[in-house]
Amino acid sequence: MFSLFSKKKKFKASCDLSGSPLERESAYLVSTAQIISSRKFWDNIMTEPDTMTYTEAYFKSGDQTATNIRGMIFKKYADKDRAWVISDSHLHLFDIDESAAKTVANEWWDSEGKEVPQELENSLAGLDESSFEEIKSYAVKEAGRRLVQV
Numbered sequence: 690m691f692s693l694f695s696k697k698k699k700f701k702a703s704c705d706l707s708g709s710p711l712e713r714e715s716a717y718l719v720s721t722a723q724i725i726s727s728r729k730f731w732d733n734i735m736t737e738p739d740t741m742t743y744t745e746a747y748f749k750s751g752d753q754t755a756t757n758i759r760g761m762i763f764k765k766y767a768d769k770d771r772a773w774v775i776s777d778s779h780l781h782l783f784d785i786d787e788s789a790a791k792t793v794a795n796e797w798w799d800s801e802g803k804e805v806p807q808e809l810e811n812s813l814a815g816l817d818e819s820s821f822e823e824i825k826s827y828a829v830k831e832a833g834r835r836l837v838q839v
Contacts, residue, residue, distance in 0.1 A: 700801045704776040715777045718794040718805070720812030721770045723785050725763075725824050730782045731832035734762060744833040756829065763828040767821075772797070772809035 702711045724730060735744045740762060746755035774794065780787060793806055813821070 700798065702774055702798070702802060704779070705773040706775050706779050709776060711774065711776055713795065713798045716794045716798060717775050717777060717780060717787065717790040718797050718809060719773050719775055719783060719785060719790055720809040721767065721773065722812035722816055723783055724773055725767045725828070726816075727783045728827060728832070731828040732835070733782055734766075735759065735828070735833035736836050741833075741836075745837050748834055748837040759829045759832075763825055767813075767825070770811055770813040772805040774802075 702716060703709060704711055734740065740759075743752075743755040743758045746752035747759060772793075774797070780790075793809065797805060816824075
């Protein structure tokens with residue numbers, strides 16, 4: 690009986706890339722394949738303050754530990770095929786259909802995060818092995834090169 694008068698909890702979500710809280714208006718849904726296929730994304734990730742030391746060590750001295758860490762960073766994003774909710778402030782990193790990403794995000798929001806299109810959860814199946822390896826090679830071996838003085 691008392692549950693009739695209790696307030697419904699407001700759905701909350703946060704950006705899977707930054708961890709910052711999201712409002713419905715700023716949420717977009719993208720796939721793992723869309724995330725990892727973006728060279729802008731990798732250039733951004735590998736030159737963030739937390740990773741720039743490894744990027745510099747990799748390019749300046751070919752440091753094996755730095756190479757391994759860059760590989761682990763790639764794995765962090767590429768290991769799990771899923772839908773990612775991202776903030777509109779990250780859209781510039783991806784070459785995607787923003788309207789479609791917004792539409793599925795609104796549907797996802799309406800379902801309080803329960804309904805995710807199957808194609809977003811199985812996106813890596815659409816990448817052949819050579820495409821995946823090319824993406825990985827860029828992320829680990831090339832991302833951030835232009836910002837490092839060798």
